[in-house]
Amino acid sequence: MLNSLLFNLSPAIFLAFAAGMIGVFALMRRMSLAADAISHIALPGLGLAFLYKIDPLIGGAATLLVGAFLIWKIEGKTNIPTETIIGVIFSLSLALGSLITPQEDLIEALFGGIGSFSMLSFAITTLITLGIIAAILALKNKFILQMISPDLASVTGLKSNRLNLYFLLLFALTVILGLRFLGTLLMGALIIIPAAVAKNWSWNISSMLIVSSIIGALSVIAGFAIGDYFNMNIGPTIIVFAGILFFASLFFKR
Amino acid sequence: MGSILSVKNLSVSLTGQKVLQNISFDLEKGESLAIIGPNGAGKTVLFRTLLGFHQYSGEIKWQPGVKIGYVPQKIDFDRYLPLSLGDFLLAKANILRLSQKEAEKHLPTVGFSREMLSHSLGTLSFGQFQKALIAFALIGDPDILLLDEATLGVDAPYETYIYEIIYELQSKHGLTIMLISHEFEIVYKYTSKVLCLNKEMLCFGSPAEAITEKNLAELYKEGKHYHHHHQ
Numbered sequence: 001m002l003n004s005l006l007f008n009l010s011p012a013i014f015l016a017f018a019a020g021m022i023g024v025f026a027l028m029r030r031m032s033l034a035a036d037a038i039s040h041i042a043l044p045g046l047g048l049a050f051l052y053k054i055d056p057l058i059g060g061a062a063t064l065l066v067g068a069f070l071i072w073k074i075e076g077k078t079n080i081p082t083e084t085i086i087g088v089i090f091s092l093s094l095a096l097g098s099l100i101t102p103q104e105d106l107i108e109a110l111f112g113g114i115g116s117f118s119m120l121s122f123a124i125t126t127l128i129t130l131g132i133i134a135a136i137l138a139l140k141n142k143f144i145l146q147m148i149s150p151d152l153a154s155v156t157g158l159k160s161n162r163l164n165l166y167f168l169l170l171f172a173l174t175v176i177l178g179l180r181f182l183g184t185l186l187m188g189a190l191i192i193i194p195a196a197v198a199k200n201w202s203w204n205i206s207s208m209l210i211v212s213s214i215i216g217a218l219s220v221i222a223g224f225a226i227g228d229y230f231n232m233n234i235g236p237t238i239i240v241f242a243g244i245l246f247f248a249s250l251f252f253k254r
Numbered sequence: 255m256g257s258i259l260s261v262k263n264l265s266v267s268l269t270g271q272k273v274l275q276n277i278s279f280d281l282e283k284g285e286s287l288a289i290i291g292p293n294g295a296g297k298t299v300l301f302r303t304l305l306g307f308h309q310y311s312g313e314i315k316w317q318p319g320v321k322i323g324y325v326p327q328k329i330d331f332d333r334y335l336p337l338s339l340g341d342f343l344l345a346k347a348n349i350l351r352l353s354q355k356e357a358e359k360h361l362p363t364v365g366f367s368r369e370m371l372s373h374s375l376g377t378l379s380f381g382q383f384q385k386a387l388i389a390f391a392l393i394g395d396p397d398i399l400l401l402d403e404a405t406l407g408v409d410a411p412y413e414t415y416i417y418e419i420i421y422e423l424q425s426k427h428g429l430t431i432m433l434i435s436h437e438f439e440i441v442y443k444y445t446s447k448v449l450c451l452n453k454e455m456l457c458f459g460s461p462a463e464a465i466t467e468k469n470l471a472e473l474y475k476e477g478k479h480y481h482h483h484h485q
Contacts, residue, residue: 144342149329155305198336199336205338
């Protein structure tokens with residue numbers, strides 16, 4: 001029992017670490033709202049997956065990647081702000097997704113649900129998540145400089161357009177992997193809230209990354225434990241717990 | 255000594271408007287060049303074009319392999335973010351695959367102690383921030399430094415101090431300097447060449463040659479009209 005709990009919990013904890021880290025950069029790029037919005041883009045894919053009985057993650061991944069690519073393309077070709085582009089694509093996705101998804105599956109698609117893992121999906125989820133964390137750490141300094149000043153980043157030899165693509169891809173991957181736990185409506189919160197807490201409780205970028213990851217992981221563990229004990233839906237429980245930490249961080253600022 | 259930068263017939267249009275027209279000049283290694291001109295003369299655009307941010311016609315020839323340090327007029331970022339001076343400097347060193355020591359090497363140059371590294375970027379004063387930008391630009395030991403009004407909004411004593419730093423970099427370390435300035439006194443004191451710019455190049459030469467009353471009247475005549483309106 002304990003083993004199977006750990007088996008199901010550990011990918012979620014790794015994912016929370018990744019989400020906490022990517023959230024730091026999302027917050028710094030003033031993309032917090034986008035963090036929430038972009039996760040909604042997966043809904044039509046989830047709907048199609050439920051409709052044709054394939055793995056929801058594959059469907060979600062497919063539409064999310066298409067969405068991320070569309071946003072990146074429009075971003076490069078026009079002067080429309082990123083958040084506006086995302087705003088259009090995400091509301092459209094939510095509308096389309098609600099029409100496509102079978103009624104009985106809609107709640108799970110929106111709020112998540114913790115199914116049990118097969119050995120294969122456990123391995124894949126864990127490996128990709130660790131890959132995301134490694135990529136964020138490797139690109140950390142480039143993201144920092146680009147965020148402080150795109151001009152200085154460019155003079156230092158960085159390719160902004162490519163970095164934006166990397167960021168969006170890492171972002172999208174994190175969201176895809178999180179859909180199973182938190183659903184399209186709540187996954188964004190696991191990216192935004194820990195970073196928002198960390199902003200109040202850290203003094204430099206490294207501390208912010210660490211605090212944000214820990215807050216994410218702590219919320220997942222607490223959400224699992226509390227949800228399990230009181231027989232509540234785990235996804236929303238995770239986010240409510242993270243939300244409480246956020247308000248605590250407002251009152252106990254560093 | 256050879257030209258570190260050679261510009262020929264440079265013209266730039268932004269959103270359909272000619273912003274720079276037929277600019278030609280050479281910059282020798284180790285020289286310091288001041289660009290003067292009224293607001294909207296295209297000084298910043300000239301810098302940004304040299305750095306590759308704008309499309310242009312004509313020719314810009316940098317010495318092969320030249321390393322450029324750039325100190326922008328200002329940068330906009332959220333000052334409440336937990337970003338330390340150390341994060342900022344280390345990011346560049348890390349991207350250039352340099353050691354932490356290289357990132358910190360130029361702190362004394364701008365008069366910072368190592369303790370400053372843990373200071374939040376957002377809490378630095380205006381003058382300190384300009385110094386941080388200079389320290390940042392110096393990471394990787396550039397051959398040339400481009401400073402866009404490095405002392406805009408900085409108090410007078412601080413301003414002199416920043417120019418002393420720049421002058422020392424040029425005279426002692428052989429750095430080539432290009433700077434945009436409004437202060438003729440500073441231009442006279444610290445630079446070897448002056449380029450007067452108001453969309454076109456109106457003068458080029460040593461300060462004594464370039465900063466003549468005739469040239470200045472020509473250069474700032476639109477500005478004076480503008481002033482007149484307000485009086």
